[in-house]
Amino acid sequence: MPSRKIHFQSPRQLSELYCSHEENLELLEKTFSAKVVARDNWVQIDADEEEIIDSVADVFSLLQEGREQGLAIKDGDFQKTVEGVAAGQKEELASLFERGSVIKTKRKSIVPKTLGQKRYLRSIFDHDIVFGIGPAGTGKTYLAMAAAVSLLLEGKVERIILSRPAVEAGETLGFLPGDLQEKILPYLRPLYDALGDMLSPSDVEKLTERGVIEIAPLAYMRGRTLSNSFVILDEAQNTTSEQMMMFLTRLGEGSRMVITGDLTQVDIPKSRSSGLLEVKNILKNLKGINFHFFEDTDVVRHHLVQKIIQAYDRYRDTHH
Incomplete structure (x- = not known):
């Protein structure tokens, strides 16, 4: 029976590739009908055919390449890599690492942490919407902002426009004190926090004063044409059908849009349907538009966040 032993720099390097979970090695064995043994800093692959051994070796090779580029490999990444190689998508997976995924901004470099994030970032650069x-x-919002800042610094767009529907847990802008700028700041705080990671406070202030970075409530978009701009609509699950259509038709020459949202966090009245929920059925087959769906395995916050999301999903499944 053909056999191959692959060595790695250290036992830790090897264990990180399969997340130290024997279940992942068992998935490899089951998927490719092979025997896979990991010990110390080596993995041994036994199978009836060399082609099968090649496929299993490809899984480790792709994950190692991702690890070297800053990918924090999780069970979901391992499983997607196994599924991709088994489905003959090795080249597509490899292409995620061929083009640099690191986004350089003035304050820091941003590296996608999961395969899902890599695909999302690639999609942003390859599609207009x-x-x-x-x-x-x-x-989803942070990487969109990183892409926007990167393209602005490269001179590929002239403006960054940040927007959000003014709906939050049943409140509207009118309940907040202050002028328009003060009213909408709480709604755009996550976008500003992301900007603060990538540009200095003085740069953010100067660019905002010059209109290069613009904050615009969704309600104030009507009638505009947004050209040579990178436009981000955050919390899009809280748009109505009419608002979503209005926003999308603002797209002008040389611009691109990223629309982000979480369909489990809809705050608009139940009598109104979410524009984000509707649009994924209306535009799903249009060329130039891409829908990227994140999974709980793409969560990169505290490890408990992923477990919380999974618990809520299980609860919804059993109570609806």
Whole structure:
């Protein structure tokens, strides 16, 4: 029976590739009908055919390449890599690492942490309109902001426009004190926090004063054409059908849009349907538009966040 032993730099390096979980090695064995043994800093693969051994070796090779680029490998990444190789998608997986995924901004470099995040970022650069849909903590807004800042610094867009529907747990802007800028700041705080990671406070202030970075409540978008801009609509699950259509039709020459939202966090009245929920059925087959769906395995916050999301999903499944 053909056999191959692959060595790694250290036992830790090897264990990180399969998340130190024997279940992942068992998944490899079951998927490819092979015997896979991991010990110390080596893994041995036994199978009836060399092609099967090649496929299992490809899984480790792809994960190692991702690890070297900053991928924090989780069970979901391992499983997706196994599924991808088994489905003959090795080249597609490899392409995620061929083009640099690191986004350099003035204050820090941003590295996608999961395969899902890598695909999302690739999608943003390859499409004019991208929908990032998924649970909290998956980086959908943060990575969109990183892409926007990167393209602005490269001179590929002239402005960054940040928008959000003014709906939050049943409140509206009118309940908040202050002028328009003060009223909408709480709604755009997550976007500003992301900006603060990538640009200095003085840069953010200067660019905002010059209109290069613009904050615009969704309600104030009507009638505008947004050209040569990177436009981010956050919390899009709280748009109505009419608002979503209005926003999408603002797209002008040289612009791109990223629309992010979590369909489990809809705050608009139940009598109104979510524009984000509707649009994924209306535009799903249009060329130039991509829908990226994050999973709970893409959560990159505290490890408990992923477990919390999974617990809520189980609760909803049994109570609806």
